[in-house]
Amino acid sequence: MVASGKRRDIEIVMGLLEEMESLGLRPNMYTFTICIRVLGRVGKKIDEAYGLLKRMDDEGCGPDVITHTVLIDALCHAGKLDKAKEVFLKMKSSNHKPDRVTYITLLDKFSDRGDLDSVREFWSEMEANGYVPDVVTFTVLVDALCKAGKHDEAFGTLDNMRKIGILPNLRTYNTLRGGLLRVNRLNEALELFVAIETFEKMKLCGIVPNIVACNTSLHRRVEMGRLGEAKGIFYGLKKSGLAPDSITYNMMMKCYSKEGKINESIQLFSEMIERGYDPDVVNINSLIDTLYKADRVDEAWAMFCRMKEMKLPPTVVTFNTLLAGLGREWKVQEAVELFESLTAQGCYPNTITFNTLLDCLCKNDEIDMALKLLFEMTRRNCFPDVFTYNTVIYDLLRENRVNDAFLFFHQMRKMLYPDNMTLCTLLPGVVKDVQIEDAFKIAMSFVHQVMCKHKKDLDAHELFVKFTSSFGIQPTLEAYYVLIKWFLDVLLTEMAWGLFKEVKTVGCALDVFTYNLLLDDLTKSGTVDEIFELYEGMLSRGCKPDTITHNIVIDGLVKSNRIEKAVDLYYDLISGDFNPTPCTYGPLIDGLLKLGNLDEARSFFDEMVDYRCKPNCAIYNILINGFGKGGDVETACELFNRMVKEGIRPDLKSYTILVDCLCMVGKVDDVVHYLRN
Structure with a gap:
């Protein structure tokens, strides 16, 4: 029975029990304890295990301390904490009093479930029964305090341990540090390691840190750039008899690369390979970059070639690093060839890849080739950023192609905000080309943008008025847009709408982005009539609404309790x-759920999938909340599980909603299951 029990073979164990009885052999307390232990280890059989305890009483075979403790452990493991407490109380009322193992089991299991009150209760009873806490029980208490968010009290527990002569062990320290890291108290976690877990101090306490603890501390120092301390831990690790693992080596290589100590980094790389550890691609990329910047070009390419031997596929970062190096060497043709080979190697260029090659082409006077690459970039659904446009604009102006530079500047403004580099690049070229008014307009838009960004909205407006009235400069739509947006953001709504009326009178053609700003404002404070009046005015002015516009209008209708009109507009x-x-x-699904139309909301969700519109976490949160609060918790759980199955990661709100719904119907065991997951 013991041998089969170790293999968790329930059928054989229970079969042997029946065979014993058929042979006239009466099971004793030890036999029943084996059966309870095996049944308890398989969660679904916990009720049978509990039933055996009753059978023991009925047959006059009283369970002992071990039997009770085994069953308590099994019940806690299955999440049946109330029944575990019942068994504990029954045990106390019998001739068999709980022992140290019983108390440690209860403390440990209730700590895992985050029940600090029960942990304190068992602790008090343990002391009252004459059992003095040891390092194991104190470690469990520290864990329970951390899980309950009482980290300061956990620190105090360490002090209490020392006062009564109990030294914390490695697990105690790691438990506390883990609790601190979970709530982002990084500095205290680091101080704990420095103050208590340095090699020498830990050895004085008779503790040897493990590799996980060392890597944790090493990572923190590498991130902070504290090379001296990192080296101290790394070499102290070797002296202590602990072997560095691949994580240790990768972190130290990263640290040396950051400091530009390329020889030390390569030496560690060689040592790592000799010991049979695998380097990660991030560190190889870092090594290639460091070698290139140190003018050790041949070694950089040799390292790239070694990646194949190490079965490490190069990433887009690898290619970006090599392209940047070729650009610094003025090797245009080689850079273009490398770029063209990316797809064949299963790697797809990103914005940085394109920017790196664009920079290389422009610096080598290949502006036309650079422009072709820019168009290729958009064709591949890789979107240019401010750096992309700044590079092209700078080179066009260098070749006195001011109008082309201006064209790209206007194209840029449709999607992005120009930065100070754009301004400093463009203005001298425009002024030199005697386009003074355009230069003023560019400057005005940029100054408004910067002032609004720094929360100086009224100053920006004052400057706006000065430009238009004193200098007679016609403002651009962009200047109006920036001011309207920031006035709405800081709740100066009247000034925003005043500018909107002004822009219509000065002959500036309003775009969809400006209308969307104002429609969104109306959904927060306006009526349905005002929303539709602005929407229809937009159409009459020949401004075509986009998807965002329609989404804003639908949202506004739902918020105004006009769900039927919102549904009609959708169709x-x-x-x-x-x-x-x-x-x-x-908004449509949320509105229908709040009205109690669960079936219609579900059909909209199904329709969404039919239209190849992939639901995101927010959609699932709306559905889970609606069905859960509507009393259909089973569907809420089904939707949560479906979300996870589809690879959509639940956020904190998802769990909060689900836990709230389950608690409403008393499904505490399910709550524990989801939280543990």
Whole structure:
């Protein structure tokens, strides 16, 4: 029975029990304890294990301390804490009093479940029964305090241990440090390691740190750039008899690379390979970059070639590093060839890849090739950033192609905010080309943008008025947009709408972005009539609404309790060329759920999937909340599980909603299950 029990073979164990009885052999306390232990280890059989305890009483075979403790452990493991407490109380009322193992089991299991009150209760009873706490029980208490968010009290527990002559062990320290790291108290976690877990101090306490503890401390020092301390831990690790693992080596290589100590980094790399550890691609990329910057080009390429031997596929970062190096060497043709080989090697360029090659081409007077690359970039759904445009604008101006530079500047403004580099690049070229008014407009838009960004909205408006009235400069739509946006953000709504009226009178063609700003403002404070008045005004001025516009209007209708009108608008839109997004369906589903129309909300969700619109975490949160609060907790759990299965990671809100719904119907065991996951 013991041998089969170790293999968790329930059928054989229970079969042997029946065979014993058929042979006239009466099971004793030891036999029943073996069966309870085996049944308890398989969660689904816990009720049978509990039933055996009753059978022992009925057959006059009284359970002892071990039997009770084994069953308590099994019940706690299965999440049946109330029944575990019942067994504990029954045990206390019998002739068999709980021993140290019983108390440690209860403390440990209730700590795992985050029940600090029960932990304190068992602790008091343990002391009252004459059992003095030891390092194991104190470590469990520290864990329980950390899980309950009482980290200061956990620190105090360490002091109490020392006062009564009990030295914390490695697990005690790691438990406390883990609790601190979970709540981002990084400095205290680091101080704990420095103050208590340095090699020498730990050895004085008779403790040898393990490799995990050392890597934790090493990581912190590497991130802070404290090379001296990192080296101290690394070499102290070797002296203590602990072997560095691949994580240790990778962190130290990263540390040396950051400090530009390339020889030391390569030496560690060689040592790591000799010991049979695998380097990670991040460190190889870092080594290649450091070698290139140190003019050790051949070694950089040799390292790249070694990646194949190490079965490490190069990443886009690897290629970006090599492209940057070729650019510094003025090797345009080689850079282009490397770029063209990316896809064949299963690697796809990102914005940084394109920017690196663009920079290389522009610096080598290949502006036309650079422009072709820019168009290729958008064709591959890789979107240019401010650096992309600044590079192209700078080179166009260098070749006196001011109009082309201006063209790209205007294209840039449709999607991005120019930065000070854009301004300093463009203005001299525009002034030199005697386009003074354009230069003023560019400067005005930029100054407004910067002032608003620094919360100087009224100063920006004053400057705006000065430019328009004193200098007679016609402001651009961008200047109006920046001011309207920031006035709405700081709740100066009247000034924002005043500018909107002004922009219509000065002949500036309003774009969809400005209308979306104002429509969004109306959904927060306006009426349905005002929303539709602005929406229709937008259409009459020839400004075509985009998906965001329609989503804002639908959201506004739902918030105004006009769900039927929102649904009608949705069906009108999808009968045309409208492509709905999760932001379209979110308000509709939420509105229907709040009205109790669960079936209609579910059908909208199914329709969303039919339209190839992938639900996100926010959509699932709306559904889980709606069905859970509507009393259908089973569907809420089903939706949560479906979300996880589809690879959508639940956020804190997902768990909060689910726990709230389960608690409403008293499903505490399910709450524990989800929280443990």
